[in-house]
Amino acid sequence: MTSAGVISTSPVPDARAHALIAAFERAGYARVAPAILQPAEPFLDLSGEDIRKRMYLTSDPQGRELCLRPDLTIPVSCDYLASPAAGKPRGFCYLGPVFRHRGESGGEFLQAGIESFGREDTAAADAEMLALGLDATAHYGLAAPAIRMGDVGLFAALVAALDLAPAWKRRLIKDFNHKTSLAHDLDRLTVGGSNARPEYQGVLAALAGADPKGAHALVTDLLSIAGITAVGGRSVSEIADHFLEQAALGAQASLPRQTRAVIEQFLAIAGDPESAATKLHAFARDANIALKSALELFESRIQRLAARGVALPRIHFSTAFGRGLDYYTGFVFELHDPRAQTDGPLVAGGRYDQLLTRLGSARAISAVGFAVWIERLAARSTP
């Protein structure tokens, strides 16, 4: 607790921020304050190397890489996993500084937020996050921010249902997670097979029709005959598998036109959630694609949002909307200033059911949450 007399040059939460975090606590979220100095590894591993240039990195005398926390989702998750409550339904809220290089401007700023772990009522938990996010902007006098919503789970369901080689499926999921809009990226998409050396084409074509087991043995033997031993972390068997996958890809070296058309139709679906649901049903019927469980969850979430009093027509849903991080697995949302005075969202979050597994949890634990950019909200409401 800071006393009233402290003179600080660090960003200090104002009364509204304190009121906001008190409201989160009243909603049943226990306030936590994870360490500011964190191991760098989980951030680099989960957010990708691109975050390295925005992180403040240091090392301890043993040479372990540490960082000033660039966000609070990973620290809160790690602390939860290390606690006796791990695996049980728990909700946490936080308010404190995070650190990222931002060019000339200061690298220290405030974030508040919520992380909710282990809840089974997925749709209700999703809806609650958006509702609490709206409360956050309301605390700063913004009752009607622009609401952007997406659902990574719908795209995953689409890709799973498409008749495509595994290499294509992997590529599409990865690219969706790393682009705010995949539609523009489809043009550039080509997969490994098209780049195979011309002198390999004959062998690849011959292998394409072969019995997989025999072909696998052949490639493994060829490598050992050539005296090539595998170095690094990929085994000969892994290399052979992927080599054969390229062979099987053959004619499918670029995305089949019809499949591409289906993906584009899907990604064009947008609007308020209710009309989007209608369009998604029509799409699934026309393209003969089973989206059943993902679509059920989507509709159930809409009902929960309505039940929480969120005005559905104010939500702009888009199938192409993602948050650019590959740990999101379902519902994603952002709240923006309708007058766009600030760069970037005021509130942003979503569902990341695989995060805790990737942080070392032996079993899957559901997780959903959001972060609030305190300075952006404060700057917006200052005349």
Next chain:
Amino acid sequence: MSAHLVIAVPAKGRLQANAEAFFARAGLELVKPRGARDYRGTIADLAGVEVAYLSAAEIVDLLAQGAVHLGITGEDLVREKVPDAERRVVLVEGLGFGHANVAVAVPQAWIDVHSMADLDDIAIAFRLKHERKMRVATKYVNLTRDFFSRHGVTDYRIVESSGATEAAPAAGTAELIVDITTTGATLAANALKVIDDGVILRSQANLVAARAASWGTAERAIARGVLDRIAAQARARAFREVRTRFARSDGAIITEAKQRFGVETPFGGATSSGMLTLHCPPKHVHELATLLRERGAETVVVADLGYVFSSADSLYAKLEAGLARPR
């Protein structure tokens, strides 16, 4: 205190020898008045220049800070160590030595990987199979990150390596590497191969200027003198002087020589007495001499050039333009 232009030169190895030879060719002899082990020197017969002998990596840091005016260092280090290099330094001239490619290399056994697209594909598969990301050993952290990002490769981790990077895959500390390669022999000895479109940068030693250094009138004048000699000598080396005399001078032959051989006319066309001076690239000298004799010249004299000073001092103009760029 008198004005000082500080030039940073690599302190050891082939790079130092090459840098000294480069200045020597331009008639600029680097001397160490206090003995060969000294790390400070001057240029013989040229006042106001201080030569600082430093490691190539230090040179880049000092150029970025503006603590030295000019320096010789590899473009690879500049691009790696200076974020937003265009704002902080001017790459004045490639020097034709210290060639090295910064490239992505993978184990030869990866017969399924030839391109960055293949690498992207197996990076995703690797993460899904092993539940961790592929590791890339390199000392070029920034170059690697930018290059991989341009190719949409995201499923990897960088392992910083300061020496013997090429041994990392065999040692099991990384799956692949980004490193400099000159002949590829070291890579081959470690059972590695460069990916077809995996060359990140074709680097060579560069003369680099620091934009943040104090560039007063005096420093600029000294730099101009140094660069003028370097440019004049570089130009002299690129040409041979060909002289001859025609009884009847003819503009057509000059046009033809320019078109066929890239010949230049430093003093314009023939004089009233028919004397003609041409500058010709060395490889076309004999063809030019043959042509001139076919057209009536009796004698053609060819000589090496020491310096070719030109009023358009191209190198200094490049420096000035670079320093004047908005930062």
